Amino acid sequence: MERRDFLMGAAACGALLVGGAIVPAWAGDGAAAAFAANSEDEVLARLFPGLTARPSDAVDLIAPYLATPGQAIMVRAAYRREPAQGIAITAPDAERPLVALAVLQRSAGVFGLRLRLQRSSPVVAYVLSESGLYSATRRIKVTRGGYGMGFGRLEKKGG
Secondary structure, eight states: OOHHHHHHHHHHHHHHHHHHHHSOGGGSHHHHHHHHOSSHHHHHHHHSTTOOOEEOTTEEEEEOSEEOTTOEEEEEEEEOSSOEEEEEEEOTTSSSOEEEEEEEEEEOOEEEEEEEOSSOEEEEEEEEETTEEEEEEEEEEEOSTTTTOOTTOOEEEEO
């Protein structure tokens, strides 16, 4: 047996043993249904039943304000209060609004991803913590040609 095969097998066994303990109940079956949802309201109902999101200055959504169609942009969400249990990123104007779901345990509440948008859309970060569900919104304008793009410039917006 090669070292690589052994390490891959050990990693797979470890993931199987720990896997059930990592995914909390709120992200179980509802997550698959949320990714298939066609509206943001349906996503929230599947992921966070019975909770209402409140805009909060404690949620920072960092993203560029302009993008070109299909360009991968960096989007980061951070929560500055108690440890976050999870972060969901949505693009409500997309065909499938739920873009990403991060299940966090005893974490500082930071999550980032690369996102491609075909048309202008708000991007919303939802953060689930022990004290409730919080959100921050950032509108990203998609333009052709990239005039005035400000490459490398990210703006921070909370609430």
